[in-house]
Amino acid sequence: MLSGRPPTTQPGIDQLLDRLVSGSSRQKRSTASALEKVSEQLPEKAEEALKSYSRDGDDWGAGWILQILQRHQPAALEAIPGVSGGWFHAPSSLDIDYTHLQQALLREHFEEADRLTSCALRELAGEKAVQRGYVYFSEVPPMESLDLTTIDRLWVAYSQGRFGFTVQARLLSALGGRYERLWPKIGWKNEGVWTRYPGSFLWSMDAPEGHMPLVNQLRGVRLMDALLQHPGLAIRT
Template sequence: MTSTPLNCSNHHNKETTSQPLVELNLSGVFSSLKVSQCLNPQCLKLNQEKSEFCQVCGHKLFLQERYRAIKYLSQGGFSHTFIGVDKLNCNRVCLIKQFDRQVVIKAEILGEREAEILKYLGDHPKIPNLLAFFVHENQVYLIAELITGQNLLQVQQQAGYFSQSQVINILNKLLPVLEFIHQRQVIHRDIKPSNIIYREDQSVALIDFGSSIFLKSKFQHFTPIAGTPGYAAPEQLQGQVYPASDLYSLGVTTWQLLTGIMPPETGITDKWIWQSNDLALDRNFTQIITKLLQPNWRDRYQSATEVLDALSTLMPQSNQIEILNHNFSETNYQQLKDLLAQQNYQEAEQVTWQLILKLAQREVQGCLNLTAINNLPIAQLKIIDLLWRNYSRDRFGFSVQKRIYQNLLAATQLDYLGWQKFAQQVGWYQQEQWLNYAQLNFTNQAPIGHLPVCLIDVFNRGGINRHVCGWWRTGFLTFMEKIIF
């Protein structure tokens, strides 16, 4: 299989129209264009760009007189992966996957299976496009489109855990890709954060189809158990796969993104703990993830479309963004937005208090009462809440506090002792003492739901000098019962 060269001036393929230059890092890749990477696994030395043979081992550097490697990426269980360029296609960057026949007896079968799947899936913008597949000097090569960006594991290592809204956004973009391959009877078998690429335009792509398989194919006689321990579904580890197997792996991936915790590699667990990780998640959302993680595949969602339908019952990300960007002429939220973007939570909390006084028409009095709380406009409170959630990655906000309140309400009555328990969880009550305002934590290290505190100040203590205290319970409970997020 070969690829025909394209005229550079008329090059309008998928890569140039949709592939952003983000990390994998193409700026570094372009600086590598002046070198050629030896493809001999025992050598891997760098050579001058115009060299035709490795100056160390003598290995030929060009594949089919057109593809050359410029950077070694990684070694998998059955292959080596390189970044390469196609000199007959304007030095288009590509992915070179090498299956060594001398190491893997079934290398050609493995490579052919992956190539056949990519070819069958066709030119999809969220899946690598197959460019070529051939045998060269006793080694099998697969050439595919290089999808650039950071994988979700890299993003998580840099930024920590993902917020609920971020994860829902990713799922809404990734699930249609899974539905696409499942409808074509392809099971990926290796869904995990490192195989999901997050692009600069915030789209996502699914890569590495090396473990993928057709549900019914000519390769069934050679179908070794595949998948990554900790992510693979129980039935997958026993040699059985279904679309629900990929959905289980997606559930594990979701759990990892939300908690920042790697799944256990030693085996499958049916105890995916949320509360102990101090998460404030929507109950309906946790139910969706719990169903994805069911040990028995029959108890899970049976298609990606079913998961999308379940997610549609939650507030869509597009609606949140629309609310966040809504320009209310009567109230200006720009100052709050700017302070939250700077993570200046202390000033943001004070601005929030002033906004709420304005919404309650209590600026002159400088305090709230129960009547004012009951009359607060929900639409504007949603904007304030979404701004806090958006810029704190779902750590702070009224709805975050309400979810914690609801979880406690299911286990105990929220009398004064229950109120203390709630305050202890959000960090307002510590070592059997109520904190005063100056003792609050205005950083990202504060407990989930710690901020904002201003709304529950029914008996205002005068701005920054006011105290957090048990007397706030009445106002807070009135607010929690009133709001619907």
């Protein structure tokens, strides 16, 4: 006996790509999962679809299209102009090359990306920070806004908007600025002290929102506080 219900029609890849551009945040998240299921159709659509996104922005729709190809059709990436050098523009006031960071994020090698981010922060802090191997909170305010924005944009763009300094800043603000409430929410240890032991972190998209990049809290919250309040990032929050 027929139920009388019309058959369910699954959206085609063109509809999915349109939703990824113009849908609400919730729609985009559900669309991302659906788009991966039709990954075999994406190579012939990807280059045209990417024209809807700005290479100067951080729209994770573009990042996700590239990551789906990387996951399932990596050879197809070679046909897209600019991917080998980083599809998103990544300018630097200090001529720092962020190609390796962008490639690590594209490939979802988040542990490598985190280490590259730490290295970049030391470069931005100056030669003394590079030599000692870590950044003082007092070295953060003079950091170049353009570079911090570039680093944050890349993390946001290649994480479905889940990771990045500005993501952490928004979560902290929603929690009344209370770090003791932020740590467990983003999957960090309650004492806020992070050192890199193997297996201590979830280096994948399945990590809690705001989980990365990591900031060592061994000397308290002042370093992270300085980063999240930097003017270059504050205007993006």
